[in-house]
Amino acid sequence: MNTSTHFNLTARVLHWLMAAMILAMLFIGVGMVASISQRPWLIDLHRPLGIAILLLVIVRLGNRLRHAPPPLPADLPAWQAFAAKASHWVLYGLMFAMPLLGWATVSAAGYPVTMFAGFQLPPIAPHDPTLYAWLRDAHGWLARVLFATVLLHLSAALYHAWVRRDGVFQAMARGGRGGGEA
Numbered sequence: 001m002n003t004s005t006h007f008n009l010t011a012r013v014l015h016w017l018m019a020a021m022i023l024a025m026l027f028i029g030v031g032m033v034a035s036i037s038q039r040p041w042l043i044d045l046h047r048p049l050g051i052a053i054l055l056l057v058i059v060r061l062g063n064r065l066r067h068a069p070p071p072l073p074a075d076l077p078a079w080q081a082f083a084a085k086a087s088h089w090v091l092y093g094l095m096f097a098m099p100l101l102g103w104a105t106v107s108a109a110g111y112p113v114t115m116f117a118g119f120q121l122p123p124i125a126p127h128d129p130t131l132y133a134w135l136r137d138a139h140g141w142l143a144r145v146l147f148a149t150v151l152l153h154l155s156a157a158l159y160h161a162w163v164r165r166d167g168v169f170q171a172m173a174r175g176g177r178g179g180g181e182a
């Protein structure tokens, strides 16, 4: 059981960095579907940024499994503690699923999975129009689920910061005293 009151430095850096990257990806994704003229540069950004999220979430999950998070306040209603834990695992699942589905979508479309000029990833799905349609839909629907979960997560974080003022938000916002968990 973790006795520290704050997330470790790796967890905090990855949390805020990935929060910005994921929000950017949701808007880049919607932008490239909505605008034909902006689509080329947006999709050129979407692919490598998405794969960067995939690499970072591997590091993040490893850190999370090796370092237990600080405990939730003892007086938090059980349903809120359950919702917090469940939503965190949903977010982890989506951080893996979204880039993998995007990568598989481009593969099934038969397009090169270009990261930057001269560097491509191998396909991870066969070139198949039916599979492409299924993966493309799944990527779009899970993006909506991700957006909704991020909004719930943000609302809960602000509830802890401004209403309960119970230290849950500060656990991710800054390090603890004494430098132990930096």
Ligand code: HEM
Pocket (backbone or CB within 6 Å): 022, 025, 026, 027, 028, 029, 030, 032, 033, 046, 047, 048, 049, 050, 051, 053, 095, 098, 099, 100, 101, 102, 103, 105, 106, 113, 136, 139, 140, 141, 143, 146
């Ligand atoms: C965390 C990672 C990712 C997020 C949050 C994300 C988000 C989105 C969103 C919001 C859309 C628009 C969906 C719609 O309106 O139906 C989209 C579309 C798309 N994404 Fe991603 N994406 C991610 C990773 C990737 C990756 C890694 C690739 C490819 C390597 C990729 C390829 C695509 C493609 C091909 C489309 C469809 C574009 C179109 O049909 O016009 N995505 N993504």
